[in-house]
Amino acid sequence: MLLKICLKPKRLARAFSTGTTTSRWSSELTQSLKTFEIEEGVDEKPETNRNYLRVYSHSFSSSCIRSRLMLYHYDVEFQSVKVSADKRASWYPVTPEFISPLPILEETDGTLLHNSEVVIEYAIAQGKDMGPEDNQMSRYVLKSKISRFETGLPSIVAALNGISDPDFMGLGLDPIPVTEEQVKTSQKSLIRKLNKIEDALSKNSKGNMYFFDKENLTVADARISPYLVSIYSALEDGHPNLVGLNLESFKSIKQYVDYLRTHEKYGGAFDIHIE
Numbered sequence: 275m276l277l278k279i280c281l282k283p284k285r286l287a288r289a290f291s292t293g294t295t296t297s298r299w300s301s302e303l304t305q306s307l308k309t310f311e312i313e314e315g316v317d318e319k320p321e322t323n324r325n326y327l328r329v330y331s332h333s334f335s336s337s338c339i340r341s342r343l344m345l346y347h348y349d350v351e352f353q354s355v356k357v358s359a360d361k362r363a364s365w366y367p368v369t370p371e372f373i374s375p376l377p378i379l380e381e382t383d384g385t386l387l388h389n390s391e392v393v394i395e396y397a398i399a400q401g402k403d404m405g406p407e408d409n410q411m412s413r414y415v416l417k418s419k420i421s422r423f424e425t426g427l428p429s430i431v432a433a434l435n436g437i438s439d440p441d442f443m444g445l446g447l448d449p450i451p452v453t454e455e456q457v458k459t460s461q462k463s464l465i466r467k468l469n470k471i472e473d474a475l476s477k478n479s480k481g482n483m484y485f486f487d488k489e490n491l492t493v494a495d496a497r498i499s500p501y502l503v504s505i506y507s508a509l510e511d512g513h514p515n516l517v518g519l520n521l522e523s524f525k526s527i528k529q530y531v532d533y534l535r536t537h538e539k540y541g542g543a544f545d546i547h548i549e
Contacts, residue, residue, distance in 0.1 A: 307353050311548050314358040319365040322384040327352040329393070331377040332359040333546045334507075336428075336500035337390035341377045343496050343543035344394045348401030352379075356546040394496065416494040419486060423471050426463065427501045433460035434515045457515055464505070468524050471502070475526035483533050491540065499534055503544050506531045 303310055304321045312320070312330075322328075329345065329352050331338035345352055357363070357376065366375040367388045379387045379396060387393070398408060433452050452460075478487045485494040506528070509516050521528060535544055 307351060309354045309356070309546060309548055311356040311546075312358070312363070314361055317363050317365075319363065320355065322380060322382070323353050324382050327382065328355060328380040329353070329377055330355045330357050330380065331546070332357055333544075334504060335359065335374070335376060336504065337374070338377045339500035339503070339543055340496045341379075341390045341393035341397075343491075343499070343540055344397040344493075346540055346543055347491050347496075348397045350397050350400045354546055356548065394493070413493045416486070416492050417497065420494040420497050423467065423474065424497055424501070427467060430460045430464050430467065431501070431505070433457060434464065434513070461515065461519075465519070468505075468527060471498070472524045472526050475530055478526075483530065495534075499530075500544075502527055503531050503535060 298316070298318055299310065299320050301321065305323055305325050307326055310320075312318075327350065329341065331342065331354070333356065342354065359376070362375065365386075367378065367386050369375045369388070375388045377388065377390060377393055379393045381387070387396070401408070433456050474485065478484070480487060480489060484491055485498065486492075488494075505516075506521070509519060509521055534540055
């Protein structure tokens with residue numbers, strides 16, 4: 275059983291789709307805001323949505339969750355399309371083998387953009403509800419503050435999945451296995467990391483809802499919440515390498531995770547539900 279999380283791509287690519295229309299999906303579907311799925315093994319590209327932005331992603335990638343979360347936050351209308359985490363389609367933007375092209379944002383003219391940071395900046399630029407945390411310096415400060423919680427989490431999660439290199443997660447590549455000792459070390463590292471996050475959230479005066487006692491979701495939450503939600507989902511599913519870790523030991527984190535997963539506006543970012 276894998277922890278339901280993958281890692282963010284670190285490079286940017288830009289490509290132009292052919293806009294080829296296929297008979298697999300109706301125009302009524304492809305030109306709407308309805309969510310649909312490209313099943314694994316299907317290499318065809320859906321017709322470009324000429325009415326709305328479209329985001330190709332999968333449910334449990336931290337990069338994909340982060341992108342969807344910020345699009346929801348800034349009230350950007352987009353069509354969500356669920357794709358396989360393990361199989362690259364021939365029309366994806368070209369990236370090195372060890373770098374995932376997901377998430378992919380498709381503009382209404384067929385332009386394809388990838389990299390979660392680019393999608394987030396696009397969301398901010400298109401946002402209808404710009405607040406005090408939306409200027410570049412504020413976002414930079416928040417990202418810097420959250421780095422002490424985020425740093426190391428990708429490698430910890432990869433090791434708990436039995437993979438020594440986090441860049442191999444969710445890419446359909448042959449992983450390099452880790453030793454039992456590495457798994458035990460990662461378990462201890464995860465507990466230390468969760469203790470730091472728990473301590474930070476427990477000091478909030480606004481119900482432990484957002485990082486750094488903010489009244490609204492910020493880029494800090496977008497960076498760290500995908501990991502926390504994925505870890506807690508794995509705990510609830512009984513992930514073998516998390517046996518013995520008590521959900522109730524981190525009450526503030528649990529409250530934070532439960533709040534986001536059930537949030538009317540943001541809850542949909544943490545999974546993709548086909549309509």
